[in-house]
Amino acid sequence: MRYHDVRDIPYIHKIMIGYLLHPRGYCFGVKRTVNMVEQVLKLYKSVYIVEDIVHSKLFMDNVLSKGVIKAHSIDDVPDGSAIMFSSRGISPKILKKADEKQLTVIDATCPIVKELQDCIVAKAEEGYTIILIGSRSHQQIATLLGSVNNDDVYIVNNEMDVDLLPSLEDKKVVYFTQTSLFPNNVKKIVDNLKIKIPEIAHGRNNSEYDICQETLDRQNVIAKIAPKIDLLIVLGSAYSANAVSLVQCGNANNIKNVIRIDSVESIQKDLLNGVDSFALVSSTSIDECIIKDIENSLQNLAGIEYIIYPQIEEQRVTA
Numbered sequence: 001m002r003y004h005d006v007r008d009i010p011y012i013h014k015i016m017i018g019y020l021l022h023p024r025g026y027c028f029g030v031k032r033t034v035n036m037v038e039q040v041l042k043l044y045k046s047v048y049i050v051e052d053i054v055h056s057k058l059f060m061d062n063v064l065s066k067g068v069i070k071a072h073s074i075d076d077v078p079d080g081s082a083i084m085f086s087s088r089g090i091s092p093k094i095l096k097k098a099d100e101k102q103l104t105v106i107d108a109t110c111p112i113v114k115e116l117q118d119c120i121v122a123k124a125e126e127g128y129t130i131i132l133i134g135s136r137s138h139q140q141i142a143t144l145l146g147s148v149n150n151d152d153v154y155i156v157n158n159e160m161d162v163d164l165l166p167s168l169e170d171k172k173v174v175y176f177t178q179t180s181l182f183p184n185n186v187k188k189i190v191d192n193l194k195i196k197i198p199e200i201a202h203g204r205n206n207s208e209y210d211i212c213q214e215t216l217d218r219q220n221v222i223a224k225i226a227p228k229i230d231l232l233i234v235l236g237s238a239y240s241a242n243a244v245s246l247v248q249c250g251n252a253n254n255i256k257n258v259i260r261i262d263s264v265e266s267i268q269k270d271l272l273n274g275v276d277s278f279a280l281v282s283s284t285s286i287d288e289c290i291i292k293d294i295e296n297s298l299q300n301l302a303g304i305e306y307i308i309y310p311q312i313e314e315q316r317v318t319a
Helices: 028-043 057-064 092-100 111-125 139-145 159-163 183-196 213-228 241-252 288-299
Strands: 016-021 047-049 068-070 082-085 104-107 129-133 153-156 173-177 231-235 258-261 277-282 304-309
Touching: 016 213, 016 288, 028 057, 028 082, 028 111, 057 068, 111 129, 111 139, 111 173, 129 139, 129 183, 139 153, 153 159, 159 183, 173 183, 183 241, 213 241, 213 277, 231 241, 231 288, 241 258, 277 288, 288 304
Parallel strands: 016 277, 016 304, 047 068, 047 082, 082 104, 129 153, 129 173, 231 258, 231 277
Antiparallel strands: none
């Protein structure tokens, strides 16, 4: 009987490649909010909120167990209490209500969102009609809407909304965009707006959209990695516009399969079946520790060689 040296036997098992896309984890605005929550809980025994301050179930479960109390509306917050508003902003009307109730206000509005809000208010004061591109149900849009006279503001979220706009030919019109959208979708809306209102302009001169750079950076890296993968895993809440935009970006770049999960519990046992290579990208509301837990859980499903992407030279990490 002839024995073969193991080195003569072809190596037929193929290691699965998992690309860890960067940037990842909390964006600047969310990180700022998280730090503020920690400080507020040291100062007050309890603090009220009227919406999730971060779109992460695990984070919210944690802070609700430490003294954060979620109220249905500001009317349900006891007079004289402390109330915290998220990075997505707070309108002057709500601030006025908080003042009437003598509430201590902790405003965690992201500076990028605050700058956008100030620009919209300035344009409204100059007599412009404002068109906001985004979802009416999103807190950021609700805040921006509440910052100016509602009669001078219209919200559009698709081409049909543009068709339903009244004639604005005799008005000065500018548009702004929600900061967490997918540019391809926004472009379609803007193109239709320019057909309907030829003189319309973006409300700020320094860019075409108001999408924040953190969101754009994550979308750009998805576009770059798309040809190398057959699965994109987006980590983020179903309520996160930022996570939704990452899913839309994956689909637009023809990635074979795009899924969204928000925790280890969301991982199905057959998730990696038939997959040769995949990429993991996080929305701006997912903490680094959650990402690590998901990496480890995926590792238990298959033999994975993780690669940090992008880098000048692809850096391989522990499999």
